[in-house]
Amino acid sequence: PAGTTIPARGYVVFNESDFNPDNPPAGSQDFALNGRTGDDVWLVTTEGAFADDVHFRGTLNGESLGRVPNGSGRLAPLERTSLGLPNTDPRTGPIVVTEIQYNPVISDAAIAINPNLDPSDLEFIEIHNPTASAVNLTEWRLRGGVDFDFAEGDLLAAGETIVVLKFNPDDPENINQLNAFRAQYGISDAVRLLGGYSGQLSNSDDKVLLLRPDSPVVDEPTLVIRV
Numbered sequence: 001p002a003g004t005t006i007p008a009r010g011y012v013v014f015n016e017s018d019f020n021p022d023n024p025p026a027g028s029q030d031f032a033l034n035g036r037t038g039d040d041v042w043l044v045t046t047e048g049a050f051a052d053d054v055h056f057r058g059t060l061n062g063e064s065l066g067r068v069p070n071g072s073g074r075l076a077p078l079e080r081t082s083l084g085l086p087n088t089d090p091r092t093g094p095i096v097v098t099e100i101q102y103n104p105v106i107s108d109a110a111i112a113i114n115p116n117l118d119p120s121d122l123e124f125i126e127i128h129n130p131t132a133s134a135v136n137l138t139e140w141r142l143r144g145g146v147d148f149d150f151a152e153g154d155l156l157a158a159g160e161t162i163v164v165l166k167f168n169p170d171d172p173e174n175i176n177q178l179n180a181f182r183a184q185y186g187i188s189d190a191v192r193l194l195g196g197y198s199g200q201l202s203n204s205d206d207k208v209l210l211l212r213p214d215s216p217v218v219d220e221p222t223l224v225i226r227v
Helices: 108-113 172-185
Strands: 039-044 050-056 065-068 074-077 096-101 124-128 141-144 146-149 161-165 192-194 208-211
Touching: 096 208, 108 172
Parallel strands: 161 192
Antiparallel strands: 039 050, 065 074, 096 124, 124 161, 141 146, 141 208
């Protein structure tokens, strides 16, 4: 709003009421940010010159985004809202992507088991639950360079780590790929493997998004929003 002054190293907070009239005309388009599918915010000077911009995906109900480190880094969900103050630490979890292998070199041990092994069969995405409680993975998704839907009712135990593969490790026809994968990385049957995802991780540039379902909103109770 006109006349607003920001003190040196200070903050100013705006909300929808600062941009919208108390009694908008019928059919008018009020200002609002879309927290379900994401949105864009542009900051320009009074002369119309560009100053800054942010772009964000959908966000969990009640959760705010902030730059981490404060004021300079990328947007991240915050542990708590910090209006008029430096941003708090980012919220992590309840589960996190801990390791990605997108460009493996096939080992002699893996080749000995499966001479026809494709390098992409050795790619993986590792996911970990660092919390003290099990997490229900129903409606959770991996998106980006690869697509994978976690099974309904699947639980990731407290402290558990799982590995998602390109192929389905539970398919008997993939037994040679499975044994070669375990030989490649020296992992036992104690490590739980899931798969298979569609797509393939690029060796040059890609992204992996771990998306969880949000609670339904009042006006669309059957719509599952994943953020």
